[in-house]
Amino acid sequence: MWDPTIVLLARTACHGPGLCAPNGFARLPAPATGRRPALGYNARMKRTLLAGGPGGVAVEVERRRVRRLNLRVRPDGTAHLSIPQRATLAEAQRFLDGHADWLRRHVARQEARAAEAEVAARDGLLPLWGELVAPPAGMTADELYRAELERRLPEVTRRMEEATGARASGWQLRAMSSRWGSATPGTGRIRINVRLAAYPPTCLDYVVAHELTHLLEPSHNERFHVLLARAYPAERTARALLRRPAREVAAANSFPTGNAHETSAG
Numbered sequence: 001m002w003d004p005t006i007v008l009l010a011r012t013a014c015h016g017p018g019l020c021a022p023n024g025f026a027r028l029p030a031p032a033t034g035r036r037p038a039l040g041y042n043a044r045m046k047r048t049l050l051a052g053g054p055g056g057v058a059v060e061v062e063r064r065r066v067r068r069l070n071l072r073v074r075p076d077g078t079a080h081l082s083i084p085q086r087a088t089l090a091e092a093q094r095f096l097d098g099h100a101d102w103l104r105r106h107v108a109r110q111e112a113r114a115a116e117a118e119v120a121a122r123d124g125l126l127p128l129w130g131e132l133v134a135p136p137a138g139m140t141a142d143e144l145y146r147a148e149l150e151r152r153l154p155e156v157t158r159r160m161e162e163a164t165g166a167r168a169s170g171w172q173l174r175a176m177s178s179r180w181g182s183a184t185p186g187t188g189r190i191r192i193n194v195r196l197a198a199y200p201p202t203c204l205d206y207v208v209a210h211e212l213t214h215l216l217e218p219s220h221n222e223r224f225h226v227l228l229a230r231a232y233p234a235e236r237t238a239r240a241l242l243r244r245p246a247r248e249v250a251a252a253n254s255f256p257t258g259n260a261h262e263t264s265a266g
């Protein structure tokens with residue numbers, strides 16, 4: 001049997017689902033050694049299995065020279081599982097059934113992002129600090145977000161270093177697809193996802209406080225949450241916002257009277 005523990009892939013300290021890992025990349029620990037029955041099809045042949053039975057998420061399954069089962073949700077929302085040469089399809093199916101909820105959540109999130117990018121391309125507006133804005137001409141979303149974060153980050157880090165009592169040795173802005181931030185306690189370096197500029201400013205406060213807290217406590221244990229809650233009490237609000245597409249959050253802020261208008265018409 002494979003060890004059923006799921007571990008989100010992260011080389012640094014930060015890997016809480018929905019926290020530091022907005023997308024999905026699940027990975028199983030290496031299997032126990034032992035002979036496995038060979039299956040009667042080519043090593044690289046791809047199969048499609050449904051996670052969680054009929055109506056479940058379709059997952060492309062492929063045998064690779066890997067030591068672990070690697071489950072990945074791509075940016076377009078499709079799911080892919082690579083399995084070791086000796087793993088059986090029944091084992092792959094059991095693994096997928098065990099992670100059906102995880103898959104549904106992450107596929108939905110990726111699809112929402114893809115849809116968001118499409119809509120943004122149509123009306124030309126971008127979510128910025130929780131509001132829809134027209135970006136400056138000739139500037140890509142990534143450039144705008146990076147510039148905005150460079151402008152705002154020094155003030156936020158000063159405030160949050162004071163609140164947490166931790167101090168980072170360096171800050172990096174990155175366009176990351178799988179995490180809002182990460183911290184390496186050994187070196188004191190913190191990386192922040194530039195896409196945070198799309199969300200209300202409280203989300204940046206939260207991620208900065210979260211990563212700084214990792215310099216005091218690397219894992220997401222009780223001590224970590226106690227320390228973080230002291231430095232940043234509005235954790236739940238920020239986390240809830242980060243689970244929604246940035247554009248949806250921004251649209252709700254930009255047109256707050258939309259629903260009231262509709263209901264008063266009747």
Ligand SMILES: [Zn+2]
Pocket residue numbers: 013014015016019020210214220
């Ligand atoms: Zn974390």
